[in-house]
Amino acid sequence: MELYIHIPFCVKKCEYCDFVSGAYDTDVRAAYSRSLIREMEMYAPDFSDATFSTMYIGGGTPSWLEPEYMDAILSAMQKSFHIEPEAEITMECNPGTASDEFLHMIKRHGVCRLSIGLQSSDDTELKRLGRIHDFNRFLHTYELARNAGFYDINVDIMTGIPGQNKRSLTHTLSDVIRLKPEHISCYSLIIEEGTPFYEKYSEDLERQKRGELTQYLPTDDEEFELYRLARQMLSDARYEHYEISNFARPGYECLHNIGYWRRVPYLGLGLAAASFYGEHRYTNTAYIYKYMEETDSGNRPLESDIAITRHDAMAEFMYLGLRMTEGISRADFAAAFDMDIEAKYGQVIRDLIFRDMLISAEGRIRLTEQGRDVSNQVLCEFL
Ligand code: SF4
Incomplete structure (x- = not known):
């Protein structure tokens, strides 16, 4: 963690x-x-x-x-x-x-x-x-x-x-x-x-x-x-x-x-800090006096607790993982979601490869140089 x-x-x-x-x-x-x-x-x-x-x-x-x-x-x-x-x-x-x-x-x-x-x-x-x-x-x-x-x-x-x-x-x-x-x-x-x-x-x-x-x-x-x-x-x-x-x-x-x-779970502490574990995203209050009041009374100073759906988790896997030059592994996707990546994103991936934004090789998918130049637009395709 x-x-x-x-x-x-x-x-x-x-x-x-x-x-x-x-x-x-x-x-x-x-x-x-x-x-x-x-x-x-x-x-x-x-x-x-x-x-x-x-x-x-x-x-x-x-x-x-x-x-x-x-x-x-x-x-x-x-x-x-x-x-x-x-x-x-x-x-x-x-x-x-x-x-x-x-x-x-x-x-x-x-x-x-x-x-x-x-x-x-x-x-x-x-x-x-x-x-x-x-x-x-x-x-x-x-x-x-x-x-x-x-x-x-x-x-x-x-x-x-x-x-x-x-x-x-x-x-x-x-x-x-x-x-x-x-x-x-x-x-x-x-x-x-x-x-x-x-x-x-x-x-x-x-x-x-x-x-x-x-x-x-x-x-x-x-x-x-x-x-x-x-x-x-x-x-x-x-x-x-x-x-x-x-x-x-x-x-x-x-x-x-x-x-x-890579979506490793994390615990965030302090004002407005976010945490991610157990497929939930928690966010602390952004109001400093409320934060201090809650913690001082023994309460967790949470502002929100959002369960991440399977669909959102897959989208996060793609748009966070593709930020890295090494990209994402097809095997890791399958292991995380018990599903072939093609079944979920086959059409999007094929389309982005055709537009020279993605490369698929040796079991990994990553952004091309051109894809990196417009990464925001490319990554949005997985949302
Ligand atoms: S005001 Fe914002 S940008 Fe400036 S040092 Fe503080 S946190 Fe950083």
């Missing part, structure tokens, strides 16, 4: 962010940490037989939590759950928020992988995103992490930043590649409703929808060019493109995310 822990605190909200996170004062951070530990203790008896092979502490900005609260959370986690000694334990970290003391403390608790949110090495783009750091602060944090003994580091990069162009993305990629992180994630900016960016770029968003030229945001074609540029530069630098948005040195793929794409 996998374990996810959500720490919803940030120094300040980025302008594009719609994650469940915010800038709360230290009293709330202390109270939340206590509630999170209570939630772990609540779930521990039900998962006493489970072994956790990966853990992901995400946010928010977990690296900004006071070291004493994080220390208590990580101790409680080790006490409550059976974590494999060699488990991959990742923590998200934002530039300028992790002290040397903090990094050494989490390392002692078994955190072996850091995911650092850089997004861009261009300070103007960082400012436009509302990030709290500049490139120099990132370099400082990266160096601290290496000196603290982290030899498995992911760096997040973003494409589609307003005003970004091929030249600035080339600089960002070159700056990151030069540092030789083990893993690089390259996601495109999605502008979500309710964020300051949605207001600011509403006219451009309308133009994008109509396929017209935009003023600040990349058009679909430009966005696609940026993605291709990233893919080319990273593969030239010998990063393996193992999932649509993820690149790694051999042996440094993120096991936690691979588990997610």
